[in-house]
Amino acid sequence: MADILIHxxxxxxxxxxxxxxxxxxxxxxxxxxxxxxxxxxxxxxxVEFSRSGVKGQLIVAAKHFELSAKLGFLLGAFRGTIEGExxxxxxxxxxxxxxxxxxxxxx
Numbered sequence: 001m002a003d004i005l006i007h008x009x010x011x012x013x014x015x016x017x018x019x020x021x022x023x024x025x026x027x028x029x030x031x032x033x034x035x036x037x038x039x040x041x042x043x044x045x046x047v048e049f050s051r052s053g054v055k056g057q058l059i060v061a062a063k064h065f066e067l068s069a070k071l072g073f074l075l076g077a078f079r080g081t082i083e084g085e086x087x088x089x090x091x092x093x094x095x096x097x098x099x100x101x102x103x104x105x106x107x
Contacts, residue, residue, distance in 0.1 A: 001066045004056070004077035006067040009023055010094060014043070014062040020093045021047050021060040054082075065090065 010017065014038075018040075019071065025036040025047050039046045047058040056069025067086065069078055 001073070002071040002079040003068040003088055004086065006083070006087055006090065007038075008065045008090060008094065009063060010065065010103065012062070012097065014045075014060070016097065017060050017062060017065065020097060021045060021058055021065065022091060024058070025049065025091055027093075031089075037067070073102065 012020065020037065025034075028034045028049060029036050029051060034049045034051045034054070035088065036047055036049045039048065044059055044061040047060065048060070049056055053072035053075040059066040067090070068100065069086075070083065075082065
């Protein structure tokens with residue numbers, strides 16, 4: 001089994017981080033045929049995801065995201081590619097959110 005660990009700090013707060021995590025879950029469900037379940041908590045949420053050969057979770061907190069996943073034997077050979085794709089998807093959501101905040105308000 002191959003492990004993937006990804007950590008991203010942010011300054012979004014829990015409410016906005018939840019929105020981004022749920023958007024990420026919807027994307028991976030559609031794009032990679034994942035099954036996602038969101039477990040809401042007071043100070044953090046957990047997005048559990050799985051499909052054949054992959055099982056993991058995304059911890060969503062007010063100041064960071066922490067993703068951990070275990071890849072089965074067959075997918076383990078593609079660990080680098082899969083990890084890169086996950087990072088790209090998560091970073092794209094964070095970048096899009098940062099872009100929204102940096103735009104001046106419309107008059």
